[in-house]
């Protein structure tokens with residue numbers, strides 16, 4: 001198979017914009033996108049992007065063991081979030097916050113984060129992460 005830069009780039013762009021598939025039959029959003037709705041089995045889906053949507057934190061887990069080279073990133077938090085409007089459920093790293101500052105329902109926004117760098121090729125890899133919209137430091141916003 002011929003390597004296609006265009007296709008690679010297109011898929012990267014889709015990944016960075018949080019491409020999902022909304023079911024026209026049951027209305028639920030499939031993420032990652034799928035050609036068959038995992039909720040009702042319909043094949044009638046449309047492409048949507050979730051990058052401009054805030055999400056709320058449903059649950060999370062803390063990972064203390066991290067891959068070599070990522071020691072400065074520990075501990076990592078992986079959260080299950082639900083986008084506010086489309087109700088899509090996304091598993092993603094939670095960033096810019098300490099584990100003890102999180103609570104169920106924390107409102108988050110997606111950000112693009114550098115995850116590693118391939119020194120020789122000069123390729124920098126990014127991934128979507130979520131961070132709190134308001135940093136929870138014990139104060140109330142009015």
Ligand SMILES: [Zn+2]
Nearest residue numbers: 023026037040
């Ligand atoms: Zn469906």
